[in-house]
Amino acid sequence: MADPRLGNRLREFRTQRGLTQTQLAMQIGVSRKTINTVENSIFVPSTVLALNLAHALKTSVEELFFLLKN
Amino acid sequence: MNDEPLTGEEIRNWRRQNFWRGFGNIFWVAPLAAVTTGIGSKVLEEAGVSQGLPANVMHAAVGPLFFLLTINAYTWLLYLKQDGHEVIHERLLRQRVDRYQTRWRLALIAFVAAASWLTFQISTQIDKFVRDPGKDSLPFMYAAAMASLAAMACQGPGYFRPAMRKGLNDELMKNLRRQSVVAGYFCVMFLLCASFAVILFRPDLTVTILLWLIFAGAAIPLLGYTFLDWRADPGDG
Numbered sequence: 001m002a003d004p005r006l007g008n009r010l011r012e013f014r015t016q017r018g019l020t021q022t023q024l025a026m027q028i029g030v031s032r033k034t035i036n037t038v039e040n041s042i043f044v045p046s047t048v049l050a051l052n053l054a055h056a057l058k059t060s061v062e063e064l065f066f067l068l069k070n
Numbered sequence: 071m072n073d074e075p076l077t078g079e080e081i082r083n084w085r086r087q088n089f090w091r092g093f094g095n096i097f098w099v100a101p102l103a104a105v106t107t108g109i110g111s112k113v114l115e116e117a118g119v120s121q122g123l124p125a126n127v128m129h130a131a132v133g134p135l136f137f138l139l140t141i142n143a144y145t146w147l148l149y150l151k152q153d154g155h156e157v158i159h160e161r162l163l164r165q166r167v168d169r170y171q172t173r174w175r176l177a178l179i180a181f182v183a184a185a186s187w188l189t190f191q192i193s194t195q196i197d198k199f200v201r202d203p204g205k206d207s208l209p210f211m212y213a214a215a216m217a218s219l220a221a222m223a224c225q226g227p228g229y230f231r232p233a234m235r236k237g238l239n240d241e242l243m244k245n246l247r248r249q250s251v252v253a254g255y256f257c258v259m260f261l262l263c264a265s266f267a268v269i270l271f272r273p274d275l276t277v278t279i280l281l282w283l284i285f286a287g288a289a290i291p292l293l294g295y296t297f298l299d300w301r302a303d304p305g306d307g
Contacts, residue, residue: 022168031167033302034242042302049241 003044007068011039013057028052170238172303175296182289189285193278246298254291261286 014024014035021035030049037043038053045053054061265279 025167030240031171031238031242033168033171033299034240036304037242037302043242043245046241 002042005068006041006044006065008038008041008065010035010053010057010064013059013064014039017057019057024053024056027056167238168303171243171299174238175299178292178296182292185285185288189281193281242302243299246295246302250291250294250298253294254287257290258283258287 014021019027021032021039025032025035028049029052034043034045034049038045038049050061050065054064057064261283265283269276269279
């Protein structure tokens with residue numbers, strides 16, 4: 001489920017937009033736990049969810065998710 | 071997504087519908103539980119496993135009916151009191167999805183606890199029933215478990231309704247379920263191999279071991295799921 005090669009800036013973008021996990025979850029139609037696990041790199045989201053997250057936070061998937069070096 | 075709050079009239083209509091749905095459930099689930107119990111006991115009797123199980127369908131029907139009526143009435147009241155309209159209003163459901171997921175987790179733990187008690191009862195008393203078929207408390211244990219299952223399946227706080235399931239089953243939940251089923255499969259395979267070794271030396275324990283294997287097959291994935299779900303729970307709101 002978790003992938004150590006994948007990093008994300010979801011929390012950073014979310015707080016910049018002034019959203020709570022619940023508010024973001026409601027915007028894209030998932031549970032708060034899903035947002036929480038993505039932020040903490042416990043869960044790797046599908047492409048559709050990643051696109052939805054990027055769209056809700058008005059950014060791109062590449063900005064939101066990135067590959068960690070080594 | 072429709073963000074408008076529900077009107078009082080819509081909520082009243084929903085509660086009215088819910089009343090008739092809950093009321094109707096009693097009439098199809100109670101006979102179903104009774105018939106299933108009767109058939110189950112008859113099959114066991116024919117197989118010579120136990121002659122102490124319910125002797126006739128009436129006997130088998132009393133337990134499920136009583137428990138079902140009680141539990142169904144309770145869950146229906148609980149539903150009516152606070153949860154009725156979430157299932158038709160996506161936004162409200164989404165706002166309260168955390169609470170529903172936590173409740174669902176508790177329901178699963180309760181189910182595993184009830185199943186373990188039932189397995190214990192059957193595995194420890196089955197010999198006694200074969201020897202002394204006149205004394206039986208097992209049918210009532212059986213009935214209680216049947217009724218709990220039926221109540222959970224038909225009513226509960228609406229967890230099996232499509233609108234509710236759609237709200238609860240997001241991507242993460244499906245992933246957790248997949249993980250727990252895979253983990254459960256490997257655990258049960260290991261237990262199966264270990265059981266085979268034990269049965270080779272103690273064939274008299276075969277029935278007991280099989281009962282516990284069936285229990286493990288259900289309990290391990292469910293407990294695995296509740297653990298994973300609990301682990302994903304904390305957050306900053």
